[in-house]
Amino acid sequence: MNFLNCALPIAVLAPFLGALVVASLGAFHRAAPAWVAALSAFSALLVLIPAISGVIAGETMIQSWSWVPSVGLAFAFRLDGLSLMFTLMILVIGLLVILYAGYYLSPKDSTVRFFSSLLLFMGAMLGVVLSENLLLLLVFWELTALSSFLLISFWQHRKDARHGARMALAVTGMGGLALLGGVLMLGQIVGSYNLTDVLAAGEIIRAHEWYLPMLILILIGVFTKSAQFPFHFWLPHAMAAPTPVSSYLHSATMVKAGIFLLARFFPVLSGTSEWMWIVGTAGMLTLLLGAFVALFQHDLKGLLAYSTISHLGLITLLFGLGTPLAAVAALFHIINHATFKASLFMVAGIIDHETGSRDMRKLNGLLKFLPHTSILAIIAASAMAGVPLLNGFLSKEMFFDQAVVASGASSWALAIPVLATLAAIFSVAYSLRFVHDVFFNGEPVGLPRVPHEPPRYMRIPVDFLVIICLGVGILPALTVGPLLASASEATLQGKAPYYSLAIWHGFNLPLMMSFLALVGGGVVYIFRRRLFMWNERYLAHVDARIAYNGLLRGLNLMASAITRRFDKRSLQHTLAWTLGVAGLAAVAGFVSMDSPLFGDRELMDFDPVATIAFGGLMVASVVTVVMHRQRMVSLITLGVVGLLVSLGFSKFSAPDLALTQLSVEIVTVVLLMLALFFLPQSTVPISTRSRQFRDVILATGIGSGAALLTMAVLTRDLSPISGFFLQNSVPGGGGTNVVNVILVDFRGFDTLGEIVVLSIAGLGIVALLQKINLHAAETDLEGRRWNTDAHPLILQNLSRLLFPLMILIAAFIFLRGHNLPGGGFIAGLVAALAIVLQYLGNGIQWTSARIRTDMHKVIASGLFFAIGTGLVSILLRYPFLTSAFTYLKWPVVGKFEVASAMIFDLGVFLVVVGATVMILVELGKVNLLQARPGNQSKGGR
Amino acid sequence: METLVATSVGVMTACGVYLVLRASTFPVVVGLTLLSYAVNVFLFSMGRLKVGAPAVIDPAAEGYSDPLPQALVLTAIVIAFAMTAFVIVLALKARDELGNDHVDGAGGKLSSDEGGEA
Known part of the structure; x- marks a missing residue:
């Protein structure tokens, strides 16, 4: 490809690249950043030189790449006479400023910070004047505001520099927002964000009913940037910047960006009395x-x-x-x-x-x-x-x-x-x-x-x-x-x-x-002396800054007043509001629905076992609430709910879910039990009657909504997208268990994200439990002291006996997962349970001495396997996480499938084992620490 | 049968919401767990209910249940566990540092207006 065909993006990106180089390598030598900066500006100039003669002759050069066509965003650049004039000013004066700044900065100033900010700014300015797409222009426009903030506040230790920079950012940022609105309106009027189309649509724009609001919004952007009255006041305060910055920003570039837009939109916006x-x-x-x-x-x-x-x-x-x-x-x-x-x-x-x-x-x-x-x-x-x-x-x-x-x-x-x-x-x-x-x-x-x-x-x-x-x-x-x-x-x-x-x-x-x-x-x-005296007496104290500060203070006060109105610094209050509003939105949705609430899909007959199970589920849920002050009881009934949910999954053809729910349920109950040791055993009733009543109403309303919504969906027919997965599971993924193939193959990237979340949660918990200092109650609710006996003998022996069996089951579930219900998640949970059972049955010291593997490493290796599978497919020039499989014939086992997705699933397995065991054991270790000899009364359970 | 599932989702949601609105940390965690059950069953039922048709490819099978919600819910179950674990440990940490198990860490002491009470 001829590089002239992408000269414009190269010129715009060169300073950004230079900024990156300065920021990463600039610390080697004090003068290096200036050289890199000059080099990037010079190379930007160099790639544009071949285009100059054509542009002077009246050509317009447009280089465009599609980006997000659905919103009208294109990676498009334009070089015509106007942009050439600005580009030359930006680059030539930029080069001079770089040379000048190299001698201006004192040894105390960081040249790396200065020149990288300057290059960022230069790139952003070039982007503004060279953009063909207006949305792209807006992005660069905002970048100029941000990078100029960095430049104006370069001497961070000085209060006036910080204030000046903040004021410039606030004023131009507000203008940027207005400009965004104006440009979006302009794009809607024209039907395109490309300058070429906009410039050709002057008649339509001026005749459009949105013309005046759009013009005002764009002009606010222009006036704030170019320091026009009444937004001029930020510019003198921005003089706290180092002088090379002022020389660059306030002569040739930043403040001229607004003027540039005036020139750019001159043919389409001017010519009306409003404009004039x-x-x-x-x-x-x-x-x-x-x-x-x-x-x-x-x-x-x-x-x-x-x-x-x-x-x-x-x-x-x-x-x-x-x-x-x-x-x-x-x-x-x-x-x-x-x-x-x-x-x-x-x-x-x-x-x-x-x-x-x-x-x-x-x-x-x-x-x-x-x-x-x-x-x-x-x-x-x-x-x-x-x-x-x-x-x-x-x-x-x-x-x-x-x-x-x-x-x-x-x-x-x-x-x-x-x-x-x-x-x-x-x-x-x-x-x-x-x-x-x-x-x-x-x-x-x-x-x-x-x-x-x-x-x-x-x-x-x-x-x-x-x-x-x-x-x-x-x-x-x-x-x-x-x-x-x-x-x-x-x-x-x-x-x-x-x-x-x-x-x-x-x-x-x-x-x-x-x-x-x-x-x-x-x-x-x-006659200046007389004028000066007159000015001193009447005008010297007039400063727009006072009005600006007043406005800012007023806005802050208003914002905090509104926040105080809604945020009572109470989770309950906030949650009640959130849930209430969500409930109202749902009601609005139900009310505005045209079709009948329930569809006419044929429903299944009641089945006595399922009726009992779901009835039990509902009863257990209600008991959990009614007994919630007796925490242990509510925890047990919560476990009942979870078990019944898993039965429900197995009833309705979701064996994988049933297995997962079952094992997660056990882990959750163990976890909550461990935690409950350090929390009050019962909840003191502190809610007022009216508060309880309100919550019951809210809960009933939301619950009914959820039930109605579920019913509304279940009574309607479905045209699922799952046909694709069902058809391609065997030919494309090499497994007959579609759920598992979706997890490790079709939607492998999602699963990768999920195991990363799991790892982070595990690590976060370890971090939270560092140096935690908790006091457990000495007795249970009825005043009985905790049992301080050693671990029960039967549990001890049984758990040791069960360990190899459980690991075997985990391996079995893992291996068959691709074709039959099972897989990395479930196998991981089963293996984790096997290990946790050892801790429960034999105590932490005994088990830690035998299972020495650091669970951090297990998690890390799991992520390594999962990500590695994805990277290998990139190396083989396939998209990330593409899986491959083949069938091998083993002498005894017979035909056996080997899929790269298995390795991914192994990663999932390891992360689940690592995270689950780590969470429970870390919490258990806190128990151990509190139950050391000397704290006898707080013995383990 | 669908009515049963829908009602169960409703009951679990209602119980979860009520518990989430309590003032102590432990009921809130229990409520969150109940809510996540409700959400999981809700999501699962988006694929409609089928009996005896697991999504395991078999030439003899007459039909399959929708595997996509199942895959989504499977990971959701595991993530919900991670979230529960994180929140309960956060509750422990709050108890350690603030000396009480009130969700606002205040025990109703800091704010005397209705926002502070339980």
Whole structure:
């Protein structure tokens, strides 16, 4: 297969694989994780390179594999202009961040954890932008939230990091939930979750009655992820992350995921007034708020965070305007913002790294300490402010142009260019503050150390990004032109409108707005002190976080109030509720049934013996309840019930069940008896009358329901699926006992699961009984002391005599199991009984000295045989647990069948023996410990 | 005859439910065991009742009972035993650590409202 046919999944999975490698091997050398990370990002880039030229030419590459077609999930990927643009940003900026982080992290930070989380995040982002299937996209979307949580909380010891990460996860996770709902609705409207189908169904979607709720849900997902008002507040708190993380997540990737969805769904969702109002308003508010608040931040990263919010608002607003040209401008600004913001974050990191502070009130005049870095920062900040000859200027011009175009729509819309200019003024002001406050403006104040230039390789990523800012700013058509063109076509799903990427468009309104913004920004900056004082007095304490915390607290209180209402911390209470509700559901089922309650199947005649047996069963059950306070009595009647059940099985043609039930019954009664030794011999009546009455009513109701349901089934005819098993048991499984063949062959995997459960229960019991300290009653109910005699002589001798016979019977039952009633389960129980009988008859010390086998090992070997049989069939290239059989002729025995299922059954046998004996003997040993000499009165029974 | 089996399932269920709702651990374990009998017989009867027709392939046989519910119930019996064993040992452990055999480990002391009583 040509690997290009699966290049997209390879590219998406490469970072995940890298994360795995880093996590498992990264501890060998401190620098190794960074290299592995760079290598995975680079290889992802490499496999995509052959596809680039085609995509730029307008092709859409789709690589799809069926996954769960019944729910519309496909393992499908798509590379078109839009995804290519995002993929390149994710990978290229990702590579730069990896290089940068390699120098940024201090020796105390775990590089393994950092780079594996970063790679997880990178893979998830690639998955988001490259998914063709929307359900797959959602999976990756959630993964970005989870992995960004790991990244933001990287410095786990810091409270602000933990809080910030949790807030980001809560907000974006809530958005993810909304998005899930929206996408499911979208898929229902279109009838497919494939982007190709969705993108072709714009008309249907916009005309559908679900359009508005679906749009709102999707937009909540988008706005939370892309930090749009009113969900913007998590982003500044996420600045507690290490700076390389901020630089990656908050410039090019995580927050752009929401924007990406806006672009992706632009052709199908936009063009309605709802879209324009919701997206446009949110974008405009975010743009203004972010730009305004950014000016007042003293923390370098805080300023950049709010500036990011503002720029995301700008992009959202552009999409909200809804025109094709606005979409092109939005895409262009996505690229530009990613480059200058990533480099500015890196600069902030360098400054923090070199000076030990990010406070702009302390950082002054750094130009002479960090000349090279300062120049880079000044260029990038100018791009952010929209200074000509830099990339930010070009997209901002396009934005102004579109704002002016949009203003013609109504008198309200006149506000758009005005507000846009106002935001731009603040944008210039905070950029100016970033440059002037940090690099000029006197001398540094009280810095922990004298700053100097960072290591050369830490600066190279910034160099690279600033060169892109300049290159795009000066020669836009040559550098970014083709990529932008193909991204625009992919976003618009058609021909892009005419646009010019020139620097000079003549004297027009947008240029005037840019000029106004630059001058206005300067003026605002000059009068900043007055603004700062005003802000300090009226606005500084306003924080969406307070509302968020209040909301969270309220939710918690509500949840615990509801829980308290239903959960009284009482098992009885909970059980009564559960059973009551189940009973009501059953009643509802009976009532809503159309057909008559009973069918017309011919019933069997009463048979006197069976009538007596079942009558006895019912009487014994009732006696168990009536006498339940006298525990020993109720235990005996419980045994009677079990024995009668096994008689019932044998009556109704289920010999295997009868044998199993019989042997399990004995084991259960022995077990409960052993346990009863340590429990009160009688139950003190503590239930109130009313409680007892309620329980009787509940029990009678549920019992009647069960009886009616059984009767309803038994009076109806059956078309079973068992014909297959009956027909294939001999030819396919090589055994005539169909029940056993089902257990060890047809449904062998189920049986494997069951013996594993049995083993775990046995081990769990051993664990529970460790260091248990119990006190047994000294007398029975009538005040008689326990008998402390040695083990009864008759039982002793008989049990020794019976042992070989019982083992022989077990072997016999085991061997014939495939063809006649019997098999591993029953044989195992019989053998276990034989061993337990020795313990009962001869005491633990005597028996332990003779049966030295460790039951843990018996269980383990049983699982080994059972799983081994399955693995051998895999080795022979058959599905797991396929069985084979053949017939051998033995000299004396005659024709004899050998089936691999026998070995599986042997495994079952061993597990049953091991677990059963282990459970009983461990419990018996507790008895022994309590009955040591000195505790004479607590002797064994 | 079917009526007998159905009634037995009902009686075992009712007795099991009543015992499961008791406040001490031992009756609850006995109740669980009764309930598992009821469930096993219920599941078994889903294959309908037949007399004298075990699911052992024999050319002379006239018909077979449904082997599938039987296979399911067979393992269910063994698993029910494991569960009973686990729960009773849990009850012992609770008695050891909490000093009483109340299902909530409280003996009605912790919560005085109706949830705490037996």
